[in-house]
Amino acid sequence: MLRTPGVSLLAVVVAVALAACGGDDGPRRTVQIAQTDDACTPASIDAKAGERLTFEIKNDGKKDHEVEGIEGMKLEELLVPAGLTRKLNYTTPKNGGTQKIKCYTPGGRSTIIEVRVSGDMGAAPSGGSGAEKAAVTTKKANATVTVDLTEFRMAPDAKTVAAGPTKFVARNVSKMYVHELAVLRVKADGTFENMGEVEDIEPGKSGEVVLDLPKGRYVLACLIVPGQAGSPVDHFQQGMRVDLEVT
DSSP: OOOSSOEEOOOSOHHHHHHHHHSOOSOOEEEEEEEOSSOEEOSEEEEETTOEEEEEEEEOSSSOEEEEEETTOOOOOEEEOTTOEEEEEEEOOSEEEEEEEEEEOTTSOEEEEEEEEEEEOSSOOOOBOOOOOSSBOOSOOSEEEEEEEETTEEEESOSEEOSEEEEEEEEEOOSSOOEEEEEEEEOTTSOEEEEEEEEEEOTTOEEEEEEEEOSEEEEEEOOOOTTSTTOSSOTTTTTOEEEEEEO
16 A cells, blocks of 8 residues: 555556556466455455465445455555456565455445465565555645544544645544544445545554545545454444535
8 A cells, every 4th residue: 555654545447457457477366255245255365475366356245345455465455346346466475474454345344354374485575456546646735634533533624625636634643543534425325435545544643645526525534443453443433434525
């Protein structure tokens, strides 16, 4: 993931994700991940150090799902629309350990899948490949929204912004928990699309991202789930969400 300290980028179009997976030579082992609106399976995946994998992710649910590596796993975030299958390449680290994939619906149910890597090839970790989130931009921001994060509350200094590039500054004023800031667009059916986020913000730290947002209804949220960053609870369900209007 790209981080400032932690900005990850979601798929703009399917072609980008497919290109990321398709331009890689050499054999890979296919690992299937099944998504429903209740959970994702399998709970764990066994792999060897330095092994080349292709995750084949099938969404059998009625809601869009996302997958991403967390807690240092270099697997970029990918959107898997309801009823479709997407593929994502990944090469495991060259030393053993446990990697974690978060499989989730923004604001809904989540599953942590462990990738258990055995062996040690004595080198630094390798990454995977993914695609970019729709709203992240390098354009100059027209406005700045600062959001303070604590247990379990989000306090933005503005709840309305004009359409266009906006800088979001997330400040974790907590003394206990890692938090994140996700900007979720509210779709017509009431579900969410993650437009961009600042991830894994340690207590006392901050991060920022510039998003080019069209008009509409949004929710600022923390999507940390149980088992992620040492959290025992789902931060969204605990109340870490607040409405934002883009006019």
